[in-house]
Amino acid sequence: MTVLPRGTLLLAAGIVALEFSAAVTSFVASTLLPVVARDLAAGDRLGLLVAGSSLGLFVALPLASRVLGRLGTRGTLAAGIVAYAGGLVVAATARSAWMFALGQLSTGLASGLLAVFGVSSAIRHLDERVRLRVVAASSAMWIAPALAGPAATLDLEHLVGWRWTLLVPVPFVLFGRLLVVRAVRDDPPADAAPRPLGWTLLVPLGAAGVVLSTGWWPLAIAGAVVAAVGMVAILPPGTARLRPGTPAALAAMVLFAVGYFGADSLITVLLTTGFGMSLAQAAIVLSAAPLGWAVTSLFARRFPATGLTMTALGTAVLAVGGPFPVLLAAWTVAGIGVGLAYPGLYVRATTAGPSGFTATELATAVITAECVGQLLGRAIGGTLSSAGGLFASYAVFAVALAAAAAVSRR
CATH class of the missing domain: 1.20.1250.20 (MFS general substrate transporter like domains)
Known part of the structure; x- marks a missing residue:
């Protein structure tokens, strides 16, 4: 995997953009939870509604190295984006708590894959000084969503409904993915074999x-x-x-x-x-x-x-x-x-x-x-x-x- 010209800047910006999309996703999902629970008549199954994304992330962690080794950079990014967008569509069109949880499971799985890919790319291609700045900038990406996210989400929910509002993070994820894929080539990672x-x-x-x-x-x-x-x-x-x-x-x-x-x-x-x-x-x-x-x-x-x-x-x-x-x-x-x-x-x-x-x-x-x-x-x-x-x-x-x-x- 080789960094392209201007790749360091593009890769760093892409990782930060993906972190911003993660923050937007988190605040949109948590803000909409009461509305979703009421619409799906799942007030007594809140645990099921919130469990999907967490479980998807934990499923992704032991599988990420295998996916990266088999699919390479572009394949992993493509799989992550498809799983993420597909999961949000499933959740946004869900008519039951179980279907919503299944969609959230897919988004959590995709988020885990994208996170492992982003961090491993930063380790390979960014020196310690740049990585330090990327981590700091990624932390700062939670400021605006924390301050404006809940109010903006509720306003949009009143305007177009929770199902369309749930899809708000997709453009941010696609933008981050575009920056990252322009920064690195599709060479398979030269990593050791994953653990059993x-x-x-x-x-x-x-x-x-x-x-x-x-x-x-x-x-x-x-x-x-x-x-x-x-x-x-x-x-x-x-x-x-x-x-x-x-x-x-x-x-x-x-x-x-x-x-x-x-x-x-x-x-x-x-x-x-x-x-x-x-x-x-x-x-x-x-x-x-x-x-x-x-x-x-x-x-x-x-x-x-x-x-x-x-x-x-x-x-x-x-x-x-x-x-x-x-x-x-x-x-x-x-x-x-x-x-x-x-x-x-x-x-x-x-x-x-x-x-x-x-x-x-x-x-x-x-x-x-x-x-x-x-x-x-x-x-x-x-x-x-x-x-x-x-x-x-x-x-x-x-x-x-x-x-x-x-x-x-x-």
Whole structure:
């Protein structure tokens, strides 16, 4: 796979555009969920409506290296676009919750393939300095959708209906795909043979248990354990032992995702149920961290240990509690810490160095580490909060983030 003239700029812009389309897709889907549930008479099956895209992503992770090896660049991009657009069409024309979930499964599968392809292409063709900027710019791509996405989605839904509104992200995906395909040639990746499929399929199996547990914590815990075993099979050797270099960075990514995304998933519950604040106040606090993350990542990008320590401290304050301004400041500091830490940590986790890891292996590993970490964090938080340990869950998240800070130094 060879970068064409001006390929670096085109590839970087394409990856950022695909991230923007992912942000648009996320906010459109979450904003339309109540409307879709009402129209499909699926108010008691919300778990089914939201499970499809997540499960599709986890199915894609163990299969991505095989698809890239068999289809090459253009074939993988074409397959991803067809699956993505086709899935959205199926969801937009669905007359039942199961058909909607099937369409979302296809879009999640496509998103996973496109993500692995984008990250592996960046590893191959962009040096560390450019990759750092691409990661920071990709984080910033969530700012506009976070601020304007929900309101714009609702306005468009009132104008043309939810089914047409669901198709809004398609042009952004096609634009990103066009930029990427102009930047690289269709040479098959020169990667090593993928690992045996058996153990890696435990990731989607375990994810299915967590996503479909619908609050039944024994199934959520069992699913989390199964997914963690599959994650170890996908990650490079030495990750579980915190071997210095890329494996330690990937381990830190897992711990970061457990702590930060676990805390983020329960913060509205913590503020409203735990501290008796209004939903409006909870929404303000909820948006503070991602905005702090996105803005800070544009300016300071090489402080993983310092940033993760700040995020751990902000999360610890949430476990203790306080008035609204204190909690708002704490979660803002947590987001700023992520902005300081994430780009540098991501680059370290996707730099092979002397280890000899292939680009596709690293791309699959870093996405798996972050996604399974999110899954584990939400499973841990959901289980503890269901057992009356809502505040204890934030102490666990703070410990996970402090551990991520320590591991990142390796």
